[in-house]
Every structure is written in C-alpha cells, then in structure tokens.
Amino acid sequence: MQRNKLRPPAVPLIVNDPYLSIWSMADTLTDQPTKHWTGKVQALSGLIAIDGQAYRFMGSKPNHFELNVPNMEQIDLQVLPTRTIYTFEAAGVRLELTFLTPLLPHNLELMSRPVSYLDFSLSSTDQQSHKVQLYLDISPALCVDHPMQEVVWGRHRIAGQEVLWMGSKDQAMLKRSGDDLRIEWGYLYATPLETAGTSSVFASSLAAQTHFAKTGDLLDQDDTDMPKQPGNRPGAPVAAWLIEVGNVSETPQAKAFLLAYDDYYSIEYFQRKLKPYWRKDGANAASLIRLAINDYKDIKETCEAYDEELTQDLKTAGGNVYVSLGSLAFRQCIAAHKLVVDGDGEALFFSKENYSNGCMGTVDITYPSSPFFLLFNPDLLKAQVTPILDYVRSGRWPFPFAPHDIGRYPIANGQFYGGGENSEIDQMPVEECGNMLILVAALYKAKSDQSFLERYWQILSNWADYLLAKGLDPENQLCTDDFAGHMAHNVNLSLKALLGIAAYAQLCDAIGETQKAQEIRAQVQHMTKQ
The missing domain is CATH 1.50.10.10 (Glycosyltransferase)
Structure with missing residues (x-):
C-alpha cells in the first residue's frame, strides 16, 4: 500500500458526522490540541511512559504544565479511506497509532454507528525490552457547543466492563440550528476494549498528566464536583485511562480503545425528531458499545481490506497523488452527512x-x-x-x-x-x-x-x-x-x-x-x- 506523503490541511482522526468530527490541524499530532472541524478545541491527549520516562504522542501540553515531557518523534503518517495511521519513535520504542472509523458506505448500519477506534501497536526498535505504559485522556468539550456550558460525568457497567461517560448538563437536544455549532446533547462513551491492566479516573488534565508523568500511574480519586464548565480553570475533568502494556519487545503488542457518541435523536424533520440509523431496530448506547467491542476484530480486518482495494483502484486511476487526495475526500464526503431513519424505516x-x-x-x-x-x-x-x-x-x-x-x-x-x-x-x-x-x-x-x-x-x-x-x-x-x-x-x-x-x-x-x-x-x- 502506497504511503501517503501529502501534508493534509487537516488530518482526520475521529470523523463520523458534522458533530462528531475531530481533526489534527498541524504538522504533527503534538503541535496543537485536536480540534473540531470548526477549529474549536476538542482535546484528545496521549502520553507514553518508556522505562519510567514520559513522552507525549498526542495533543499539546496543558496550560501551566511545568514538567519536561518531550514529544515522541513522528516519523510517518498515512491517511487511508477508513484509517489514519501515525508512527512515532522514542527511547527504543515504536508506537503505531491508528484511528479507525468504519465509514463503509455499502453497510449502512455499520457506517452509521457513531464509533471510532484507537489502535495502539508497540514494538522495540533496539532489540531491548522496555517497560511501557500508555495514558489517554478525553476532554468533555466534545459534548458541548462552547466551553462555558456545564458538563456531567460518570461510569456505567456495559458488556462486563466499566465504561466512562460525559455529557452536557442541560441536554439541549435539537434546540438550535446553525453553521459554526457543535453538539450540546447526548453522551460520549469511551473504554479500552480489554480492561485487564487498565484503570481510569476523572481529574483535571493538568493534574492527571502531571501525576502520570511523575509516577507512571493515575490519581486515585475521581473528581465528583459537578457540574463544571470545561473552559473554567481548573475546568471540568477529563476522562483519563492508564493502559499497562508491560514489557515490549520486537514482537508488536496491540491495545485498542473505543470512543462512541450517542445523540439519541439526530435531526428534526418537519417537527419530528429522527433517530440515527443505527438505532432503527431498538438499539441503544449499551447495545452499541457491546457490538462495537465484539465486532472489533472483524471490523478492523474488513477496513484493512477495504482500504487496500480502494487505494489500489485510486492508484490505477490516477497515481499516488490521487490515492492521497481520494483517501482524504472519502471521509470528508461521508462525514459531512448524517444518516437517520424515518418513522417508516x-x-x-x-x-x-x-x-x-x-x-x-x-x-x-x-x-x-x-x-x-x-x-x-x-x-x-x-x-x-x-x-x-x-x-x-x-x-x-x-x-x-x-x-x-x-x-x-x-x-x-x-x-x-x-x-x-x-x-x-x-x-x-x-x-x-x-x-x-x-x-x-x-x-x-x-x-x-x-x-x-x-x-x-x-x-x-x-x-x-x-x-x-x-x-x-x-x-x-x-x-x-x-x-x-x-x-x-x-x-x-x-x-x-x-x-x-x-x-x-x-x-x-x-x-x-x-x-x-x-x-x-x-x-x-x-x-x-x-
């Protein structure tokens, strides 16, 4: 598969529809915080501890973050029709981070699922074994139009594992229309696909990242003081996870994570509220997450095969530049739309x-x-x-x-x-x-x-x-x-x-x-x- 050497104006990360649409608008994934397509910050942050030394691989450092945490070197970027793949290296470890969104237009149920996956593949580059831990946090700014709106958060037990959720306090469902707007209703859900060796906490991004960088661990107590505004200091807490990878050798180790957003109703259509298409047969957030976990292996294999076939077709039609442009356009074209179901199905x-x-x-x-x-x-x-x-x-x-x-x-x-x-x-x-x-x-x-x-x-x-x-x-x-x-x-x-x-x-x-x-x-x- 041809590697993509184009520098996209914006790199698609979690790109599903006009509201769930997160991009990197920088040369590297650590140059700026991740953003909604409108340019408003919707931060995803990632750190890695390699033999006790912390490095940053996603997002920029929080305000007032005083520790010296170097960035991993970004050595490659591929943008494919359903996947964006970053490759980083530091201290003898290679991290391949894949953002996968299964926007497969021939499968409407799957395409309409508001789910994206983050896949982490880690390996040693120096023939040595390295102890590795991953840190990931997600801002509740993903759930509100502007950072002065209050948010709430908590945990659910779904599919036998703990799933963290966040959402706006007021749940202003379909109350406003416009252009430069972000969603302000529904709930974001996120969880590692395998919970063994993982832990989570709700805490300020500054406190959580500082504690991880110093200790390789998470804070031991959730922030329960809600509601809060993401834009006020210290602000509403992020949802943060620690993933214990263990000893990494030349044989790659894989970890996976999912992020889902349930908006309940997506569109008002002549005074009728319409559900997203994936809800048409009575599905809800719990069944969505259960399916997303159980189907991950098959979805990953299907998307890899789809990308291979489509990029080959693009290359045959127009060469490597056409592969780059077509792969970018694929997700942009689909995710500028929302698929819903009318009352008659x-x-x-x-x-x-x-x-x-x-x-x-x-x-x-x-x-x-x-x-x-x-x-x-x-x-x-x-x-x-x-x-x-x-x-x-x-x-x-x-x-x-x-x-x-x-x-x-x-x-x-x-x-x-x-x-x-x-x-x-x-x-x-x-x-x-x-x-x-x-x-x-x-x-x-x-x-x-x-x-x-x-x-x-x-x-x-x-x-x-x-x-x-x-x-x-x-x-x-x-x-x-x-x-x-x-x-x-x-x-x-x-x-x-x-x-x-x-x-x-x-x-x-x-x-x-x-x-x-x-x-x-x-x-x-x-x-x-x-």
Whole structure:
C-alpha cells in the first residue's frame, strides 16, 4: 500500500458526522490540541511512559504544565479511506497509532454507528525490552457547543466492563440550528476494549498528566464536583485511562480503545425528531458499545481490506497523488452527512454546508457529490433526494421550481436559504430543477426503481416544464456560484437546463412514455440550436 506523503490541511482522526468530527490541524499530532472541524478545541491527549520516562504522542501540553515531557518523534503518517495511521519513535520504542472509523458506505448500519477506534501497536526498535505504559485522556468539550456550558460525568457497567461517560448538563437536544455549532446533547462513551491492566479516573488534565508523568500511574480519586464548565480553570475533568502494556519487545503488542457518541435523536424533520440509523431496530448506547467491542476484530480486518482495494483502484486511476487526495475526500464526503431513519424505516441522508451557512440537504451540494454515492452506494443518493421530493409532495413548497435545501442543520423544517418558502427572491430555480432531474435520472440508471419515479412523477414533470419555459435564457437569478451574485442570461444555467430536460426525456422512456420522450428530445435539440 502506497504511503501517503501529502501534508493534509487537516488530518482526520475521529470523523463520523458534522458533530462528531475531530481533526489534527498541524504538522504533527503534538503541535496543537485536536480540534473540531470548526477549529474549536476538542482535546484528545496521549502520553507514553518508556522505562519510567514520559513522552507525549498526542495533543499539546496543558496550560501551566511545568514538567519536561518531550514529544515522541513522528516519523510517518498515512491517511487511508477508513484509517489514519501515525508512527512515532522514542527511547527504543515504536508506537503505531491508528484511528479507525468504519465509514463503509455499502453497510449502512455499520457506517452509521457513531464509533471510532484507537489502535495502539508497540514494538522495540533496539532489540531491548522496555517497560511501557500508555495514558489517554478525553476532554468533555466534545459534548458541548462552547466551553462555558456545564458538563456531567460518570461510569456505567456495559458488556462486563466499566465504561466512562460525559455529557452536557442541560441536554439541549435539537434546540438550535446553525453553521459554526457543535453538539450540546447526548453522551460520549469511551473504554479500552480489554480492561485487564487498565484503570481510569476523572481529574483535571493538568493534574492527571502531571501525576502520570511523575509516577507512571493515575490519581486515585475521581473528581465528583459537578457540574463544571470545561473552559473554567481548573475546568471540568477529563476522562483519563492508564493502559499497562508491560514489557515490549520486537514482537508488536496491540491495545485498542473505543470512543462512541450517542445523540439519541439526530435531526428534526418537519417537527419530528429522527433517530440515527443505527438505532432503527431498538438499539441503544449499551447495545452499541457491546457490538462495537465484539465486532472489533472483524471490523478492523474488513477496513484493512477495504482500504487496500480502494487505494489500489485510486492508484490505477490516477497515481499516488490521487490515492492521497481520494483517501482524504472519502471521509470528508461521508462525514459531512448524517444518516437517520424515518418513522417508516426509510433511510434519510442529510448533508450539511460547512462554513457556508449551515443549510442541510442542499441540492447543489448533493449534485456535485453524487458520483461518489452512485459509485459506492446509490441508496445513499436516494436517501438524499427523497427529503427534497417529499418536501415538495407535501404541498408546503409553494413554487413551481425545486427547493434549494430543506433547512438549517440539524433542523429540517423547510428551506432556510434565500427567500425560503416566502419569496422568490434569492432562489436558484433553474439550477435546482436541472440538478434534481439529472440526479433522479442518474439514480434510476443505477437502481432501475420505477416505483420511485411513479411516486414523484408529477413533481418531476412540473420541473421539466419549468425548464422548458425558463431554462433557455434564464432570468436574473442565482446559481450554485452564488458568491458571483445574480446573473441573467447565464450560459451555464442554460446548459444545466438542457441537461435537466434531456434527463427527463430518459425518465419518460423509463416510465413507458416513449412518445413524450421523443417530443422532449426534439425540444432539447431545438433549444440547443438556439
């Protein structure tokens, strides 16, 4: 497998969906604290003791940390479709740290699990045996939008082992929508996969890391003074673990750890709260964690094989640079969405515009990302266009053209962009009609689902009629390049309209309206000549 020499602007660590999304935005994993994609600190920290000497391998040191704890040397980084692999060395020990998130688009239940794994592989590089201990801590900032919100914490017994949890005190579930926001409800869970030789504590990051660096051990008492704010000094405690690795030789020793986040309900969809897809058959946090522990070996092997096959395909298509870019894009593309289940068991897949305005289900975002989902699983494209079509079919959408979006993440109660449902000002009529017709035609080619076409046929026909009337010489309006402002006579929109109408002709053939298909094609040819 080709090793990735690209320096990513941000390295994916725990990247599942728009809220559970932790990255390293630095040259090495120890240069800065880990962060949410918005740039807000959501700290994961890691230390290692080698023969009694502490080193840092993840995160930057806490404020007022006075001990001299050197960083391990980061000697390699690989970013693969489902895994990010760091390699460090210090004092005769090599540490290979793998962040694994099984975003496998062909397996919706597994892809939707809000679970990531940290896999530690340790070996000696100098033919000597070394005593090794690992320290890991997680900040409760992962559970709140901003560090002045109060958090609580505790322990559960799940799958025969102790699992630490943290969450916001107020649990403001689906109370706000926006762009530069982080989750403020639900609970984070974390545990080593094997608890033998492990211990845990809730304590301030400064105190816990200082004690480990001095003694190779954890503090012996939890902080029980809650709630607290992560941003206040000394702040809310981190959840910290000690993993006794023991004597490390040339034969690698492996340890694994999981982090999960249960948000209970993920999306509000026309005043109904929708569960994440993994909860569709009655699963809960305890069953999720039990599955994540029991399935780890199979998941790891599956992801390794998947990465091998996909990176080879990428290399064949475009060489090593394409491997690097494609591997980065793979997780970015999937994790900019949230997979939920509707009341009838149907999967719905909502995108989020990140650092644009937070719109969700945006049609001119679905359009350029559609080749990814058509290749890896067309059902995920169906799960993106269905909410838009159902929105129009409900009668709420008052205009003859397609909507731009279905809300502002995570609240999908109707279009947010431009004039919303109230005005034609700042809409994208030709853009979105063309996009939707092309998307549905591509989806039909992939799945041949005639019942899907029949369900929405009148809507699709209305959009085709709109393009026939308005698409040849578009009026003054926005297109997907809305940063350019309103434009009349936009030739790009004219082309989009022609392609949309031609796609509709294909759909007419698919539904058995061959005469209409011929007539539509003749109109497209006439319009093209103009």
